[in-house]
Amino acid sequence: MDGTILVADDDRTIRTVLTQAFTRAGCKVHATSSLTTLMRWVEEGRGDLVITDVMMPDGNGIEMIPKISQERPDLPVIVISAQNTIMTAIQANEVEAHDYLPKPFDLPELLKRAGTAMKNRRLVAASEAPPRPATAPRGDMLSMESMPLVGRTPVMQELYRLIARVINSTMPVLIIGESGTGKSLIARTLHDLSDRRTQPFVTASSEDLHSSDGAQALLSRVRGGTLLFDELTSYDTDAQLRAARLLDGLPEDGPRIMATAQGNLTRALAEGALREDLYYRLGGVVLNVPALRERIDDLEPLAEHFLSQAADEGATLRKLSPEAMELVRSYSWPGNVRQLQNTLRRLGLTSSVPLISRTEMEAALQSQPSAVAVGERFTDETLSESVGRHLRRYFDLHGQDLPPPGLYGRILREMEIPLIEIALDATGGNQARCADLLGINRNTLRKKITELDIAVTRRRKLT
Secondary structure (H helix, E strand, O other): OOOEEEEEOOOHHHHHHHHHHHHHOOOEEEEEOOHHHHHHHHHOOOOOEEEEEOEEOOEEHHHHHHHHHHHOOOOOEEEEEOOOEHHHHHHHHHOOOOEEEEOOOOHHHHHHHHHHHHHHHHHHHHHOOOOOOOOOOOOOOOOHHHOOOEOOOHHHHHHHHHHHHHOOOOOOEEEEOOOOOOHHHHHHHHHHOOOOOOOOEEEEOHHHHHOOOHHHHHHHHHOOOEEEEOOHHHOOHHHHHHHHHHHHOOOOOOOEEEEEEOOOHHHHHHOOOOOHHHHHHHOOEEEEOOOHHHOHHHHHHHHHHHHHHHHHOOOOOOEEOHHHHHHHHHOOOOOHHHHHHHHHHHHHHHOOOOEEOHHHHHHHHHOOOOOOOOOOOOOOOOHHHHHHHHHHHHHHOOOOOOOOOOHHHHHHHHHHHHHHHHHHHHOOOOHHHHHHHHOOOHHHHHHHHHHOOOOOOOOOOOO
């Protein structure tokens, strides 16, 4: 990699790390803690790439991008920020930043994206393509504080990036996730931040589609806005047919289409609960919203957000004790973000004691669905999906580092132990029957029992 990198960040450690990394990669680096200095370098014609933080002592890095684009239209900008909300990704996209990475970022990934940015810059310059006009941030953009989509985990950051990229797309959007994950909220956010935000946002019910003039009435109400089909699999067959026909007859200047769905759509298609033609018409862009138990590290910022909401409604501003937070993290939250929100806002209103104890949290959860193991899903999840989710969680727990070597053997061992134990239990400890059930040689089973230190108890199996 070659070129000159301009780095603006008020964190000295980050400036040092980036300077060393890009210097080793063959680049020259100018690093500063001031946006004023950064702009002087840009105006002097320095740099092939800018990497800037958002919150700086003398301004906002994102708000500086239109000025950089006006001065140097061909100079790419990568935004890095600890403000890991959906609005950071959206605002970076609005001002046409080349890329956005949340802190803490993966250094090799940043190096890779920086190399791509400078390569693209050289290709554009070689083709003498006209520069794209700078885009100023929208004045009516919702503030970060008002946005209820909160999350700093990698899976949520990836969702934010995708949302930012498709805000003004005309393609239909299908939002998939469990109940309570915020699917309808994401649909509304996409509408409110798009160029269609002054037009109506209409949710189509099954009753709307069953009426004689349902399609025409819906189109008259929504005009050029956004039409949402909420919870697709709850629509009966006739309503789904009418929805498919409505989509076939959309005028060119018609509304943008979105839909939400929960559950296993592959199974719904196979069982006829969801029409294939409707599914393929709606699946232009698919947004998968993770369950709350799949993003445990988002629980703390979400809890702070919801307790702050309760305080805004007149309650005492309360905080979770470390013991209460531990309980929150161990609970499975089958009702997802909606359940967490209702529980914490209720706790915010029922006491004026500033600190929420573990005992109080336990009492609040007693009336909730039982706390299954974190990560446990419902019966529509396949074994492969469950294993994949647990593996993603395992990798997430290591942050920016990789797990220790030997992962393949460790994972197989962890799979083998419960498989053999359950098979032995199912066959009453009869190793011959167990080996036959597993489809392996009896000697192989004995070897595995010894290697894995599995206890075998012979008993009569009740039938």
